[in-house]
Amino acid sequence: MIVNPISNGIVLDHITAGNAMKIYNYLKLDELDCQVAIIKNCPSSKMGKKDILKINEIIDLNFDILGYLDPGITVNFIEDGKIINRLHLELPAQVKDIIKCKNPRCITSIEQELPHIFRLTDKDNSVYRCIYCDSKAK
Amino acid sequence: MRSLIDINDLTKEEIDELINKAEDIIANPEKYSQKCKGKKLATLFFEPSTRTRLSFEAAMYELGGNVLGFSESASSSSAKGESVADTAVTVSCYADIIAMRHPKEGAPLVASMKASIPVINAGDGGHNHPTQTLTDLLTIKREKGSLDNFCIGFCGDLKFGRTVHSLINALTRYKNIKIYLISPSELVIPEYIKDEVLDRYNIEYHETTDLESVMPELDILYMTRVQRERFFNEADYIRLKDSYVLTPNKLTSAKKDLAIMHPLPRVNEISTAIDDDPRACYFKQVLNGKYIRMALILKLLEVE
Known part of the structure; x- marks a missing residue:
């Protein structure tokens, strides 16, 4: 199967196999007018198999969402067919409005305007806790 | 400007410094009796409390300061639906420091993010009580x-x-x-x-x-x-x-x-x-x- 290289845009590589559609939806890539390729289950020497997303345009990406959803992702920025920048993502220290706090005792349960903010409290086990009530993200 | 929301906001050295200061106050109360003259503490208690509220109020009076506030949410604008953040901004216009108790976890943190004066968490539900x-x-x-x-x-x-x-x-x-x-x-x-x-x-x-x-x-x-x-x-x-x-x-x-x-x-x-x-x-x-x-x-x- 051949998907043409892109000359200007972003390639999200090393996506855990099966995660591409989730990331596509979270990043709202369906709202873009440009070409987007979702490549699933590519052979990978490191990962066995992986997913790849190719976006044929440089867009603003929310690295916090990406890092939270799949911290192993590599983001390649392509210009004139060449990689001009490469980022290796990791779990963000804090995420805003990605996870919702479900604790009925939390202030966010009665004040709808408040942003739902979670902080990484245990990197080894990927544990995020609500900054208001310390509830663990589920 | 510092607030105290969680005991972990303080280092061990700061805790030791507070304990030493408290012991000095116990030994020499007259030395501190006018230290907060002209300052006001707002006690915002959205939930009933005897000890904590009276303790904060007694503390401020013994430092020569004054106290204003409410002791139940029914007598505040939260009964009309005002947010914690708006209450904090409003009270910042009247007082120099806030002590807040609230039944919802994280409410004092929300207040401290918006207030222009220090906020002390006086208990937020079953969460923190530093x-x-x-x-x-x-x-x-x-x-x-x-x-x-x-x-x-x-x-x-x-x-x-x-x-x-x-x-x-x-x-x-x-x-x-x-x-x-x-x-x-x-x-x-x-x-x-x-x-x-x-x-x-x-x-x-x-x-x-x-x-x-x-x-x-x-x-x-x-x-x-x-x-x-x-x-x-x-x-x-x-x-x-x-x-x-x-x-x-x-x-x-x-x-x-x-x-x-x-x-x-x-x-x-x-x-x-x-x-x-x-x-x-x-x-x-x-x-x-x-x-x-x-x-x-x-x-x-x-x-x-």
Whole structure:
């Protein structure tokens, strides 16, 4: 199967196999007018198999969402067919409005305007806790 | 500008500095009697409290300052639907420092993010109560002479008991502390306190349901109340409320210099027959609470 290289845009590589559609939806890539390729289950020497997303345009990406959803992702920025920048993502220290706090005792349960903010409290086990009530993200 | 929302907002050095300041206030109260002249403390209590609110108010009066505020949400604009953030911004226009109690966890943090004056968390639901922890630390220091080298038993509701969680957190900074966690199986300490606090900091701890078996080992016994307001189900509260009641009989095997602490209010978990026992420290704890809050107000207002 051949998907043409892109000359200007972003390639999200090393996506855990099966995660591409989730990331596509979270990043709202369906709202873009440009070409987007979702490549699933590519052979990978490191990962066995992986997913790849190719976006044929440089867009603003929310690295916090990406890092939270799949911290192993590599983001390649392509210009004139060449990689001009490469980022290796990791779990963000804090995420805003990605996870919702479900604790009925939390202030966010009665004040709808408040942003739902979670902080990484245990990197080894990927544990995020609500900054208001310390509830663990589920 | 600093606020105090969680005991972990303070370093060990800052806690020690507050304890030293409180002890200096106890020794020389006249030296501090006008330190906050012209300053105002706003006590915003969205939930009932006797000790904490009066303690904050007494602390500010003894520093020569003034107090304004409310003691239940019904008499504030929150009854009209005002947000915590808006209340904090509004009160910042009238006062120099806020002490806030709120039934929802995280409300004082929200206030501190918007207020232009320091905010002290005076209790947010079952979550944090840092000034109670400072009170407990000052009491331990005054009763035992040090915050290192002792065996403490926490007894009662260890699941919802925020004072217990917060004190355990603070004790991780001190040396050679041994902890007994004594509770019915339904009210054991949450897993995350074990994983992220006790295990992480290598604190020696043991869980048991039997208070009397560990009594001889304890230097401090920290009793707690089974809190009706933390239960969604009244039947569970009724079933568990009398799990541990401390009576003179149970103290026969206890050390002569045991310190019995309780954050109060108590219901029936410490028999009134123990009040006259010299080992009972819970009313001294109340008094210590005023002094440590005086020290904290001075620190947050940056008054030398």
